Each structure stands twice: as structure tokens, then as C-alpha cells.
Amino acid sequence: MYLTTREIKLVSEIFAVLADALPEQLMRQEVGVRMLDLLRADYLGSYVWDDEKKEFVNRVSFNMSDDNLSEYEQYYQYRDTVTPLLQNCRQAVRVSDVIPQTELVRTELFNDFLRRDGLHWGMDVFAWSGNDNIGDLRIWRGKKRDNFSDNDLALAELIRPAFTAALARARTAAGLSKPASPNVPLISQGVLKKLTARESEVVGLIVEGLLDKEIAHRLGISYTTVRTHIDRSFQKLDVSSRSKLIRVLQAEAR
Structure with missing residues (x-):
């Protein structure tokens, strides 16, 4: 091929x-x-x-x-x-x-x-x-x-x-024998200090595997607001994607 x-x-x-x-x-x-x-x-x-x-x-x-x-x-x-x-x-x-x-x-x-x-x-x-x-x-x-x-x-x-x-x-x-919530890495205090309370909530839900619309529904905020929190969190943590965010959180949690 x-x-x-x-x-x-x-x-x-x-x-x-x-x-x-x-x-x-x-x-x-x-x-x-x-x-x-x-x-x-x-x-x-x-x-x-x-x-x-x-x-x-x-x-x-x-x-x-x-x-x-x-x-x-x-x-x-x-x-x-x-x-x-x-x-x-x-x-x-x-x-x-x-x-x-x-x-x-x-x-x-x-x-x-x-x-x-x-x-x-x-x-x-x-x-x-x-x-x-x-x-x-x-x-x-x-x-x-x-x-x-x-x-x-x-x-x-x-x-x-x-x-x-x-x-x-x-x-x-995650210790799964059937579909369930994914294992959630701990978010360190070092990361939390860089984020606002709402940004921390959004990042936590990203780690759980929720999509933007699901986060908006869970928190009772608009999709646009979710995107704003995600963009600001990415800037503060110097990442450009969800996968890079997870790597940063896992490294901080060790």
C-alpha cells in the first residue's frame, strides 16, 4: 500500500x-x-x-x-x-x-x-x-x-x-468489564492554581471524556461559553488539544 x-x-x-x-x-x-x-x-x-x-x-x-x-x-x-x-x-x-x-x-x-x-x-x-x-x-x-x-x-x-x-x-x-465512566486522572493543585473555578470544572469534564455540548448541558452554560473556557484553559496550560491536556494533567499528577 x-x-x-x-x-x-x-x-x-x-x-x-x-x-x-x-x-x-x-x-x-x-x-x-x-x-x-x-x-x-x-x-x-x-x-x-x-x-x-x-x-x-x-x-x-x-x-x-x-x-x-x-x-x-x-x-x-x-x-x-x-x-x-x-x-x-x-x-x-x-x-x-x-x-x-x-x-x-x-x-x-x-x-x-x-x-x-x-x-x-x-x-x-x-x-x-x-x-x-x-x-x-x-x-x-x-x-x-x-x-x-x-x-x-x-x-x-x-x-x-x-x-x-x-x-x-x-x-x-479503568477496571471495566462493561462500558462505564473512564478512569479520571487527578488534577494537581499546581494546575488548579492556574485556572479559574469554572475553567477547572470544564477541564475536569474534559478529562471525564465529555464533549463540548455535553459539558454545556452538564454545567447549564452555553456552548460558546464552554469553548471560551476551553480556549483560555489551553492557553494557560500551554496545550493545543485535548490529548495534550490529558498528558499535562497526568504528568502533574505523578
């Missing part, structure tokens, strides 16, 4: 994220945004399978409607006949490899869920640790784009083993 300079850079970034001891949900977020760039895709959803409840939980998403995803979680996932076919695959797979596109576009899942956000061509990466499905990446392109190529599939498969190993490490570190 030939990699361009751009692809080598993005793959290296993804492997660097996977090598960090990040909370599971934050790790999926950091990897997901880079996979979108690597595969020139438009949308991403990511879940963890809860085998007791028989449902997908702990959503991470990019460029998809929260309302639409909530409907999937409350209704469509229990009537979805396509995802179980993909979930059984132990390697990266295009949606069109398990169901012809002409059939997919006639399903309720496509017409009442996927199409609402513009999802058309899909590729899934399901991470399996033994008999446990411990996470996934569902990557989509819009209708005006081409389907994923064999090279795109090979790139996703290149990432899959390291993605699986990183998810397994995160679950082991």
Missing part, C-alpha cells in the same frame, strides 16, 4: 493518539476527527456495545445531528438490520460490501435516519477484544462523493489493530 506524505502525517498522528493513555471516549473523539481527515470523509459516529443491554452506548459523533442520533439510539438501532452484519466483521468493511447500495437506499434505516444527515457511502471499523465488541468507528461520505476505495479500506485496516489495542488498554486501566 502506497501512502502519500499527507497520509503518512495523519497516520502518524493517529498512532500517537492511540499510544497515549487517554480516557476511552476522548480517545475515540481524537482518533475519529483524524480518521475523517485521513479518509476524506464527511461524517462519523462511534459507539461502544453494551452486551448486557444489547445496545450501543457512549456516543461520539462529528457533523451529525444530535436529534437524529438520539432517534437512532432510541428507535432505529433496535430495528437496524445492516449494522449487525457490519458488527460481525473482524476487519474494516465498506457498508456496500455487506449490502448492495441499491438495497441499502430502500431500507428504513437509510431513508429515515442516514439520509437525514446526508450519509450515503459508509465504512465501519469494529474493534473486537476476544468475543467482546469494545468500540467502533462508523465513517460516512455524502451522496456526491465516491464510495470508499480499496486503498481507503486498507488505511482503515492499518489503524484497526492499534485502535483495538488502545480501547482494550483504556478499559483495563
